[in-house]
Amino acid sequence: MLRTAEERYGQEEAERLKPFLGRLSEAIRKVQAFELEPGDEPSGDPGEDL
């Protein structure tokens, strides 16, 4: 993400974003580790799950 941020926003802005991007990358890594089953379909708004 940091590399993409450098390309898109420039090095200075990417440096400012670094801590937030670190947290986002960690969040993405974490959700990718969750074992979903075929029945766990994507939902739209929470209303569809309620």
Added chain:
Amino acid sequence: MEPHELTVAEASQLIREGKLTPTRLLDSILKRIDALEPTLEAWVTMDRERALSDAEALTREAQEGSIRSPVHGIPVGIKDIYFTQGLRTTMGSPIYADHIPEYDAETVAILRDAGAVIPGKTETTEFAAYDPAPTRNPWNTEHTPGGSSSGSAAAVSSGMCPTALGSQTGGSVIRPAAFCGVVGFKPTYDLISRLGVFPLAWSLDHVGFFTRTVEDATILLNVLSGVEHRPDPEPPKLGLLRGYYEKTADESVWEGLMDAADRLEDGGAEVVELRLPRSFEYVHPAHSIIFATEAASVHEEGFRKNPESYKPKMRSHVAGGLLIPSPAYLRAKRIRGVFAMEARDLLGEADCLLTPSSVTPALRSLKSTGDPAFNAPWSFCGFPSITVPCGLTGDGLPLGLQLTGLPYGEEGLLSAAGWCERILDFPKGPRTP
């Protein structure tokens, strides 16, 4: 007692009985605002002229025996992300500093039709996200009132209005209500219209409101939802969530919750310990992915044109959100479905879930509005939650307990909250800083 000290229910009854006029009530509220606003900075824009004119018309109606609803003549503060026709709506952002909507948000229109008087717009963090508003906490002005509904929470707490609208995407109603010692209520996702409320992350955004009593929260819910909820306060079965909550909470917060739980048990409630479901540890990362992706989508065009116009935290969320791969967003949404199902199962074992309302008491800072981590799971799955004040820290700052119920289970949740409020007996009068 001065009129600004009255709850919604008390003022409403006096207006019905002809013992108080909307004009007299508004006059008292405006005097209170004049006295406290220089200290608390809870309001962005006042609308005195229209409020006075509406109050006069509503006074005449009441004198003719016509009362529109339980909020007839009641002043209601409106968070500055709700569109108000002809009245500046800034979203807490310099980008919208001069934005004057052409229509009222549906909730604002409902309130006006029901006879509410709108004195003005209350402060919000930028776009209801993380960059703080200038508002101070009435319990200690060196501390944050919480956010994002900072002005609404401080205004209700201090008696600058008996009730106010807020919104919650993470913890923006429950947390500031707890920090300011008032009741904060976030009904089920989509139960109340979000039309005309500027979105932050649309699948997480909830309308919510602040009051000083659970009875008043019921009045607001009934007016805004158009459904008559009739809670019947009685001892509930409360599902206490330890695990993550106990590990994460500040010591004073957890002690406050345990003390409150003991008092509730002594009063007749059943408190059972429940285990958080397997998906819970994925809830916060999934919430943050949905939050950033949707916020980025809302602001994509404006951000590309003028990124410098955004305050630092919002700018990070938009810039970062635009980089999130779509499979991660979709996976986060699938996790939401799983968590909602598991949370529903959990609520099969108790009337409602019991947790602290905030990780810490109100922080001694105006640079951060605090951590929404204890509220975000219930914004994530869309379940209704409410905070009731439950005590004070050793430093004299309020603490709240958060109750969460099943979707569309507002009546049961308000029954439990009303009973807890009665047992905990926290002072309901306005706080003078």
